[in-house]
Amino acid sequence: MKLARVRLADPEVAPLLADLRREYEERYGDGDSVHDVEADAFDPPHGGFIVLLDGGNTVAGGGIRRLDDATCEVKRMWTNPAYRRAGHASTVLAALEELARELGYRHVRLETGYAQPEALALYRRLGYREIGNYGIYDRATGFERSFPADDAAR
Numbered sequence: 001m002k003l004a005r006v007r008l009a010d011p012e013v014a015p016l017l018a019d020l021r022r023e024y025e026e027r028y029g030d031g032d033s034v035h036d037v038e039a040d041a042f043d044p045p046h047g048g049f050i051v052l053l054d055g056g057n058t059v060a061g062g063g064i065r066r067l068d069d070a071t072c073e074v075k076r077m078w079t080n081p082a083y084r085r086a087g088h089a090s091t092v093l094a095a096l097e098e099l100a101r102e103l104g105y106r107h108v109r110l111e112t113g114y115a116q117p118e119a120l121a122l123y124r125r126l127g128y129r130e131i132g133n134y135g136i137y138d139r140a141t142g143f144e145r146s147f148p149a150d151d152a153a154r
Contacts, residue, residue: 003095007039009039036136041065042065049063061076061078062074062076062093071109073109100147101147109142111141123143126145
């Protein structure tokens, strides 16, 4: 398997977005939240998108976008259902954290919904600090991780 930096419009991301939309529709009744952020928010120099590939299969992925000079947000975290419970989300999240450091961010923030107990457990297990609901989604839980000042490129 290999990690690749891609753009949101690249073909490797299409299965991720399609299944994420399906999953949001099943869990929340609204899959349109997959489009709550413009695609170019994930473009360099302030953002990025990473996928984990197994040959031609998109295994997992996620992106970061700028919230402010010191903080980015993880969005579109997803793992292919056929590859779940194997640590792939942790691999992608670690790669996103590394990208955040490269881009000079000091804080990584994200939110997940009440109907995603797997995601809530993952972020807690990885040491993300709960910060409450900071975004536009009712009943979402926000999380944040901060890096030491000497970790950031800025």
